[in-house]
Amino acid sequence: MIRVALIGLGKMGISHHAILNTHPDAQLVAVCDTTAYVLDVLNKYTGVRCYTDYVALLDEEKPDAVFIATPSRFHGKMVRAALDRNMHVFCEKPFSLDPAEGRALAGIAERKRLVTQVGYHYRFVASFREMKRLLAAGVLGKIHHIRSEVYGSVVLRPQSSTWRTRKEEGGGCLYDYASHAVDLVNYLVGVPDAVGGTVLNKLFSRDVEDEVYSTFYYDNGMTAQVAANWSDDSYRKITAKVTAWGTRGRISADRQELQIYLSESGDPLHGLSKGWNIRYSTELSKDVWFYLRGEEYSAQIDHFLKCVEEGCGENTSPFASAARTDDVLAMMRRDSMSARTGGHASEPASGAAERPLRRIFSRG
Amino acid sequence: MERILFGDNQFFGVNHMSEEKGRAQSIKFQDVGAIVDVLDAAYDEGIRVFMCTTHERIRDICDHVRNNPGRYENFQFYPCMPYAYKYANAVTDYGMIGALKRFLPEDGAIGAILKGGMSVARKDLQGLAELLIDAEMKMFDGLRTPVVFLQNVVTDLLLGLGFHEAFRIFAEHVKNRYDAEPGFITMNLPKLLDALDALAIENPIVCANINKIGFRMCGGVAAYEKMIATRRFRPVAMSVFASGAIPPREALEYVCRQANVRSIVFGASSRGNIRQTKQLIDQFARPS
Numbered sequence: 001m002i003r004v005a006l007i008g009l010g011k012m013g014i015s016h017h018a019i020l021n022t023h024p025d026a027q028l029v030a031v032c033d034t035t036a037y038v039l040d041v042l043n044k045y046t047g048v049r050c051y052t053d054y055v056a057l058l059d060e061e062k063p064d065a066v067f068i069a070t071p072s073r074f075h076g077k078m079v080r081a082a083l084d085r086n087m088h089v090f091c092e093k094p095f096s097l098d099p100a101e102g103r104a105l106a107g108i109a110e111r112k113r114l115v116t117q118v119g120y121h122y123r124f125v126a127s128f129r130e131m132k133r134l135l136a137a138g139v140l141g142k143i144h145h146i147r148s149e150v151y152g153s154v155v156l157r158p159q160s161s162t163w164r165t166r167k168e169e170g171g172g173c174l175y176d177y178a179s180h181a182v183d184l185v186n187y188l189v190g191v192p193d194a195v196g197g198t199v200l201n202k203l204f205s206r207d208v209e210d211e212v213y214s215t216f217y218y219d220n221g222m223t224a225q226v227a228a229n230w231s232d233d234s235y236r237k238i239t240a241k242v243t244a245w246g247t248r249g250r251i252s253a254d255r256q257e258l259q260i261y262l263s264e265s266g267d268p269l270h271g272l273s274k275g276w277n278i279r280y281s282t283e284l285s286k287d288v289w290f291y292l293r294g295e296e297y298s299a300q301i302d303h304f305l306k307c308v309e310e311g312c313g314e315n316t317s318p319f320a321s322a323a324r325t326d327d328v329l330a331m332m333r334r335d336s337m338s339a340r341t342g343g344h345a346s347e348p349a350s351g352a353a354e355r356p357l358r359r360i361f362s363r364g
Numbered sequence: 365m366e367r368i369l370f371g372d373n374q375f376f377g378v379n380h381m382s383e384e385k386g387r388a389q390s391i392k393f394q395d396v397g398a399i400v401d402v403l404d405a406a407y408d409e410g411i412r413v414f415m416c417t418t419h420e421r422i423r424d425i426c427d428h429v430r431n432n433p434g435r436y437e438n439f440q441f442y443p444c445m446p447y448a449y450k451y452a453n454a455v456t457d458y459g460m461i462g463a464l465k466r467f468l469p470e471d472g473a474i475g476a477i478l479k480g481g482m483s484v485a486r487k488d489l490q491g492l493a494e495l496l497i498d499a500e501m502k503m504f505d506g507l508r509t510p511v512v513f514l515q516n517v518v519t520d521l522l523l524g525l526g527f528h529e530a531f532r533i534f535a536e537h538v539k540n541r542y543d544a545e546p547g548f549i550t551m552n553l554p555k556l557l558d559a560l561d562a563l564a565i566e567n568p569i570v571c572a573n574i575n576k577i578g579f580r581m582c583g584g585v586a587a588y589e590k591m592i593a594t595r596r597f598r599p600v601a602m603s604v605f606a607s608g609a610i611p612p613r614e615a616l617e618y619v620c621r622q623a624n625v626r627s628i629v630f631g632a633s634s635r636g637n638i639r640q641t642k643q644l645i646d647q648f649a650r651p652s
Contacts, residue, residue: 018524022555045489046526236377237449254383280381282579282609291551291582292520 001027002308005063007054007078009033009042012092012119013069015292017048019301020067022290026305032057054078058085065115065308068092071163072170076101079319083108088115088308090301093183094175095322099330102323109319115307117300117315118322120183122240124296124303126284131242131253132188134260139267140246146189146216146224148181152238154230155204165205172208174200174329177238178228182332183317183325184242185216185224191324192216192224198335203231214332226332255294256281365511365545365569365598368645369442370406370638371631372416375399380579380607389633396424405635407439409642415442415629417515423503430506444513444549445500493533494541501542511569512538513547520552528559535565545569547600554583557595567596574601574625576610576618592622600627613644620648 004026006017013033020028030049033039039050051057058066058081065088068078076096082089083105095118096102109116122128135143154164154176163169164176185192194217200209210231216224243252249262258279266274288298300317307315373379377390393399403414403425416422422443429436454463501512514534522530535546547569550556560568574592578585580603592599601622605615619628628645632638 014521014525018521021526022524022552041489042525042527045529048526239383241383256380256382280607280609282381282577282606285579287578287582287584289582290520290524290555291580292524293517295580 001025002065002305003027003029003061003063004065004067004305005030005032005057005061006067006069007032007057008068008070008074008092009035009038010069010071013067015297016067016069016090016301018292019290019298023301023305024289025309029063030057030061055081058082058087063087065090065304069119072097072175073163073168076105079105080108083112083114086112086114088304089319090117090119090304091319091322092119093322093325094118094170094179094329095319095326097170097175097326099323099326102319102326106319106323115304115315116319117304117307118317118319119300120180120187120317120322120325121294121296121300122180122184123187123317124299125255126281126286126295127253127255127258127279128184128187128242130258130279130284131244131251134251134270134272135188135244137270139248139260139262139270139272140244140251141248143189143244143246144222145245146185146222146242148185148224148226148240148242150177150181150228150238150240151232151235152177152230153233153235155210156231156233158204158206165208167208172200172205173210173228173230174208174212174333177230178212178214178226178332179325179329180238180240181226181228182328183322184240185226186321186325186328187317188242188244189222189224190218192328193219195328195331195335198332200333200336212332214335216328258284365600365626366411366413366440367627367649368411368642369413369415369600369627369629370403370411371602371629372414372419372422374631374633375402376417376419376421380603381609392633396421396428399425400428402633402635402638404435406632406638407436409635409638411638411642412438413440413442415444415513417447418443418445418500418503419447426503426507440508440510441504442511442513442547443501443504443509444515445497446515446518447500448515448517489530490533493530494537497534497537498541509542509544511547512542512544513549513569513571516549516551519548519550519556523550523552523556523559528563531560531565532563535568547571549602551580552582554587554591557591557597560597567598569598569600569626571600571602571629573603573606574599574619574622575604575606576615577606579603579606579609589622592624598626599624600629601625602629604628604630612641616641616644617648620645 002025004020006013009031017031020026030051032051032054034052036052042048043050066082067090068075069092070078072094075091079089079091159165164171196215198214201211203210211229214226241254243250248264252259260272260277262272262274266272285295288295290298303316374389375393377386379386429439451463538544538546548556549571553572556570573580574588581588601619604619619625630641632641
């Protein structure tokens with residue numbers, strides 16, 4: 001039995017709480033939040049042990065693993081406290097607002113051989129996993145372009161202030177929504193070598209962006225485009241879609257289905273015929289022991305616990321990979337600022353069409 | 365309980381198989397008149413129950429039914445509450461307490477607000493929950509709601525948290541205040557039945573995915589079949605076609621073979637599909 005503690009009881013924290021509570025190999029020993037009221041109600045009706053001080057929780061309960069689902073700016077110090085005590089850590093996304101800190105934490109965990117994971121749950125959606133498998137198997141031939149989009153209706157009017165509306169605390173569409181789109185690109189085809197043409201626009205928010213667009217460049221000539229908009233009222237809930245184009249066809253995936261178009265003779269080895277092939281989540285999704293909102297939320301927790309239990313093989317969404325996603329987000333932020341001050345908009349339109357104006361925001 | 369219930373997913377763009385199909389449906393049904401046309405078709409085919417979420421747009425359907433009592437003499441609603449997205453978004457925006465306060469009734473009796481305030485202060489879940497249920501039920505004033513369901517997102521969240529007392533509070537309030545039977549929607553049937561048993565909620569109405577391929581049936585098809593055959597509860601089968609993954613005849617034959625299943629809920633967008641589905645259920649229901 002893995003003894004687990006949970007820090008942060010917001011929307012994701014509560015969801016993790018319910019899922020962890022039902023897992024046959026986990027025992028949720030205590031939770032921590034700063035809202036005493038929520039803790040009192042939880043304690044009164046469920047009996048779970050509650051803390052308001054996460055350090056006290058770690059020292060007194062000595063859990064094997066910790067789930068951290070607090071506002072992003074607290075991730076760094078909490079993760080470090082857990083790693084210092086040799087605890088395995090699952091942290092919500094985005095991992096760290098400071099990419100250097102994220103890399104350092106990933107390094108510490110690796111040296112200590114601790115299991116780490118960041119809550120990029122789209123990596124556990126069956127259709128995206130199948131897409132990755134097919135891309136890796138080369139069914140599209142040479143991939144030349146990826147488009148990764150995330151839309152939803154989070155901010156539809158000027159908002160009252162919370163951490164999600166404050167840039168320095170990790171609020172905004174870049175960290176909240178675009179991070180998923182970026183992480184999916186990284187997951188499916190790897191980390192870009194440069195980014196350009198990044199736009200971070202405000203629509204309703206005062207302090208943070210509501211829409212994000214960016215182009216990614218790869219040294220092998222492949223490009224990707226990322227689009228995220230959390231102010232689109234036509235979406236009932238967060239919706240991610242990725243399309244990859246290759247020399248032999250294209251693949252589109254969202255949470256529900258996978259659409260594969262192959263030219264030439266298809267790909268008999270993978271059971272794909274020429275023309276359209278459709279795979280639905282009803283056939284791709286694997287059963288989970290407990291369902292809340294989507295199989296992927298249970299699947300990611302199960303994966304983390306399995307890694308802890310089995311001394312880990314390769315984690316699907318470890319700190320190291322989330323730190324690379326943080327890196328790309330930081331590159332995009334810098335690129336958008338330079339585009340503003342350096343004057344993308346002032347460049348003649350004819351000059352912009354051919355090649356990227358600048359590709360300076362490369363990985364170091 | 366009625367044997368056949370008409371669901372509402374198709375009206376709100378919910379399609380577990382395809383975003384595109386979902387969108388096409390939400391375009392088709394953005395006008396309330398289009399929803400009413402399909403409900404009328406179902407009603408004329410002999411389906412008298414509309415099992416629906418407490419989505420804002422259902423308010424218009426309620427008004428329509430209230431305004432045409434002659435046309436809908438035997439029409440019943442089985443409300444499913446809450447429409448969870450508005451709460452989830454509010455929790456993100458305002459935090460847990462802020463969200464609760466926002467959904468407590470603003471209009472009407474000052475006493476209700478005071479009660480809400482008192483409930484918040486005393487951490488009295490019962491008082492709070494009752495106010496939230498009343499707020500959700502408001503749109504059904506004067507309409508027949510013999511069964512009221514708790515939506516699966518909430519049922520399963522409470523189930524996972526071990527917050528089982530909330531099920532008892534829901535059940536009692538629905539019975540006492542609305543003279544209705546409580547129902548629970550879940551994706552985790554075996555676990556929920558154990559929880560309801562422990563609360564001594566007898567012969568509960570439980571709505572869960574029941575389909576041949578085991579789509580979103582946590583615990584697996586075999587466990588579900590065993591529960592249906594051996595446990596004392598009133599199963600309502602949903603997602604019987606697994607979002608279209610199973611052909612209609614095969615899907616309904618399977619569900620109707622589970623002898624204890626009381627009701628089947630399905631959604632459809634055309635009279636043809638409604639008629640075909642109802643005929644198949646009627647056909648398989650007859651002992652051969």
